[in-house]
Amino acid sequence: MSDTPSRPSKQSAPSTPSNSSTPSAPSAPSTPPEQSDGGNGPGPAPQDTAPQPPATMSYREQHSRATQPQRHHPWPPPPAAPRQPAGPPKWLTDVRPEPPARIRPATFVAALATALLSALLLGDGLGLNLLVVAVPAAVAAYFAAQAAGRRLRPWTLVWAVGGLALLAIPALRDAGWPTFLACISALALGSLALHGNRTWAGVLAGSLGICGSLGSGTAWAWHGLRERAEVSRGRWAPMVRTTLVAVVLLIVFGALFASADAAFADLLGGLSPDVSVADGPWRTFLFAVGLLGALAAARTAAAPMRWDRLEIRPGRARGRAEWALPLVVLNLLFAAFIAVQLAVLFGGYDKVLSETGLSYAEYARQGFWQLLWATLLVLLVIALALRFAPRGGDRDRTLVRSVLGTLCVLTLVVVASALRRMDLYVDAYGLTRLRISVAAVELWLGLVIVLIMAAGVLGSRWLPRAVAASAAAAVLAFGLISPDGLVAQQNVARYGDTGKLDVHYFQDLSADAVPALDTLPEPQRSCALVGIAGRLEDRNEPWYATSLGVARAREILEDRPLKVVESECRKLGTYGDQRGFYDEY
Structure with a gap:
């Protein structure tokens, strides 16, 4: 017996009843031709079955429909891949700093000291106080750089010392324009000291790079303090209590000693800043500026931007x-x-x-x-x-x-x-x-x-x-x-040689010009100094906001008071805004 099923032969196929008048015909397939299985099985090839126009159409409509191109509707395209977000530009990736180390308590304490000194000292003007405020900010940056493992390099020391030297200009000179230039230059040198750049791109961008750390410095300090507070929660409470007790003791006993001795009260009043409730918003703003600036300096010292990695390609070489x-x-x-x-x-x-x-x-x-x-x-x-x-x-x-x-x-x-x-x-x-x-x-x-x-x-x-x-x-x-002093000195020497003197121009000079103008004869001396003397009387700065030029000018004017004659000063061209001073002197 075979396992393969036998195929029926033609002889064994069933036949229809015979009829003498009707010939026999093969049996038709049970599946219609149009219902083939797509060529996978037996059956005739599929026919083109284009839709035929209905018989009710006119000839013109049938011709118009036949001549129109058949529209094929392809399968819907696959959904587009989600667009990847564009990354930062290459130059920003190149200069991006390394993750900074956690902020140290010493860094935060130095930044807080900077903020307190800013609120207490900077509200009365610029002088020695600017240098005093800059020192704890530099200490905060030093602690942050030390925690990050950065070493002190020669050029970093040059920038740091140069910046502190520039901040001595407000303590020495009264003129506003040299003071402004010195402050801007000190900020640029401080930023260079924190970045440590050496190329043209690094020097130009690094001199302003500290401004980019104003926001990141605050976030860096906040995250670092929160992590340390969770680890050493029990250490902060004794420190806060100790500080509060010390402050209360200083206030109570300082007030008692000041009321007991007038000399001690004068000394204490001269050393301590004059703070009132009305100055609260201004002092708060200065506190925020000092804190943000110190934290920005520390954050930059911990992880500076690598501006030296900026690639400036040279131009095409010419013949x-x-x-x-x-x-x-x-x-x-x-x-x-x-x-x-x-x-x-x-x-x-x-x-x-x-x-x-x-x-x-x-x-x-x-x-x-x-x-x-x-x-x-x-x-x-x-x-x-x-x-x-x-x-x-x-x-x-x-x-x-x-x-x-x-x-x-x-x-x-x-x-x-x-x-x-x-x-x-x-x-x-x-x-x-x-x-x-x-x-x-x-x-x-x-x-x-x-x-x-x-x-x-x-x-x-x-x-x-x-x-x-x-x-x-x-x-x-x-x-x-002292440019104002040099201007006054040159004009006084020129007056001795030519007898020409523009007295009215001296009214706009600062107190730095007083020592040179003091050598003029009368009435030129008094008429030249009347404007400067009036401005000095209107100013009442504490010791930390008074420059050496102002101190010397006041000492000269106290030793040799002015003798102003209105008619003489008008002949010399000194009048206008100084009319109120004629009556006083």
């Missing part, structure tokens, strides 16, 4: 002729200008003035500003030239050094010419704040050009930090020389 030809033409122009200046120097100014039709002072004033802008543009030209300089080999380096070195030397001569013109202008019209400021800027630009020349010989790795240090040193020197 030698394409790069050098414009610079050679510029050098020839500078040389021609310097040759004219030497001819004027040896031939005298009288011939030049007669040919140009300008006066002595107009010739000096007109040239100074143009030469100042020329010096600034030379620095821009040098930066662009170095970006697109040829970099093929030793010959290219020699070409770059020769062309740019010549340009720097010629620019130094232009700087000297500009300063000489300013000197001539000051001799004709006297020294003012604006003139001494732009002359100081021109001197610093000359120093920067010298540094660029040195970098071309010794290498440029140190150049960004050297330029930043020179700017800070220039601001420090500008504040130490």
